[in-house]
Amino acid sequence: MKARLFIAFILVGLLSSCGKQAGLSFQNPQNVERPDEVVVLTKAELVQKTGLAEGQFPLFKNADNSLVPFQLDDMNNDGNWDEVALLLDFAPGETKKITVEFSDGTDYPPVFEKRTNLRLGIKQEDGSYKxxxxxxxxxxxxxxxxxxxxxxxxxxxxxxxxxxxxxxxNVKDLFGKRMPKMIIDKIHTPEMGSYHDLADWGMDVLHCGSSLGSGGIALLKNDSLYRLGSTDVYEYQKLTEGPVRSVFELRYKGWEVDGDMLEAVEKISIYPGKYWFESDVTVTGCPAGSQIVTGIVTSHLKREPFDFQTGSFQCVGTHDVQSLNNDELGMAVIVPLAEAGKIGRTTDINFFKLGYETVPEKGFSNIISETCYIGQKCASGQPAKHYFFSVWGLDKDQWKTEEGFKKYIAEEAEKLSDSISFL
Incomplete structure (x- = not known):
């Protein structure tokens, strides 16, 4: 089983073509409720536990006979599914038993509520986006x-x-939400209007400038930061998208860092019910002593950033009245303690106004400023994992205080440190 707190598996409903049954068991090792846990199993693990045969398709059911949301994912893009992701709710300390039924694929898969979403729309000649x-x-x-x-x-x-x-x-930005619905398919279209204006669904809540925004990537070498941007190659590749998880990669070649030419891949995963996404950053050709850096914009920050250790993670974050709606916005990064590197803050100098005009149309300089950041050890070809959190005060009263935000980070870090067990 993959070492992670998620157990993701898209499960299909009981169909008339179902026959053989088997069972799976999962355990919550903590004495707390854990809703929306995604558990991921490989196809090989499922076959070993259930005897699933070629040509059969799995369906998953709770003890009350309800369907477990799941998806079958082809993560290596060879045309065949190789992982199953399940969405499960756990009571404190619960051992949950799931019935697996087998279908011949008729009316398969079932439809579940879509709770994650990806989109890269490319502008067409008629002004639409494909x-x-x-x-x-x-x-x-x-x-x-x-x-x-x-x-x-x-x-x-x-x-x-x-x-x-x-x-x-190559800067990350945020959409705050006021309701639990998918919105990114409609952004930048007449149907939605300007996403910079407050609407019933929410709005773009963050000013990024020439910072790293909400989790942008850089490399730290000899106390200098080099943005992952202006590379020779910058590619998007969807890996999977569905009700239980969505995963994609951003792939880069020709990243110049102080005379070295590097390659990088950022694999991003998002799951239902979480105020964070997961990022695995792999850099090939890391210079000796360099660190992979993740950062948070500080341009509207009036209070100092915070940092603390929680579970097996180091946290760096901000909380302030800093949204574009002039209300509370919290952002944070947690990285494994064993990989945690330098914590720092850049200058607030506006390098664009000094003439470092990488993108004049957007008032953007490639030199990173107005950013607090945390580094991770960079081992060539080895992924460095972090989780980026964000909450908006207009969404929930808990997010109006730094203490409420920190409490959520600590709770999630404990869960990530103590994942659901596959028995």
Whole structure:
């Protein structure tokens, strides 16, 4: 089983074609409720536990005979599913038994509520946007042009939305939500209107400037930060999208860092019910002593950032009246203690105004400023994992205070430190 708190598995309803049954058991090791836990099993693990045969398809049911939301995912893009993700709720200390039934594929799979979503829409000649599963961004060497819906690769769950600019800026941004519905398919369209204005669903809540925004990536070498941007190649690749999880990769080649040419892949996963996304960053060719860095914008910050250890993680974060709606916004990063590196804060100098104009159309400089950050050890070819959190005061009273935000971070860190067990 993958070492993670999630047990993701999309399960299909009981069909007339079902025959053989088997069982799976999972245990919550903590004495707390754990709703919306995603548990991921490989196909090999499922076959070993249940005897699932070629040509059969699994369905998953709770003790009360209700269907367990699940999805079958082809993570290596070979045309065959190789992982199953289950969405389960656990009572404190509960051992949950799931019945697995087998279908011949008739009326399969069942439809579950969509609680995660991905979108990269590319602008067409008629002004519409066509969703794509893979695409290469335009280089900025020949000028700057927005080609993507919302200017970005977008991802969301039922709690919050994120985007990563699909151009040489490569900065992450935030959509705050006031209701649990999917919205990114409609951003940047007449149907939604301006996502910079407060609407019934929420709004774009973050000012990024030339910072790292809400979890942008850089490399720290000899006390200098180098943005993961303006690379020779910048590609998006969807891996899976569904009700239980959505996963994609951002792939880079030709990343120049102080004379070294590096490659990088950021694999981003989002799950239902969480105010965070998971990121695995793999850099090939790390210079000696360098660190992978994740950062948070500080341009509207009036209080100092916070940092603390919780569970097996180091946390760095901010909480302030800093949203574009002039209300409370909290952002934080947690990284494994064993990998945690330098915690720092950049200058607030506006380098764009000094003439470092990478993207004049957007008032953007490639030199990172107005950012607090945390580093992780960079081992060439080895992924470095972190989790990026964000909450908006307009969504929930708990998010109006730093203490309420920290409490949530600590609770989630404990769960990530003590994952659901597959028995």
């Amino acid at each position: 969703e794509v599963d893979s695409y290469r961004a335009l280089p900025c060497s020949d000028g700057f042009k927005v080609i993507a819906q919302g200017e970005s690769v977008n991802w969301e769950n039922d709690k919050i939305g994120f985007r990563n600019y699909f151009d040489c800026r």
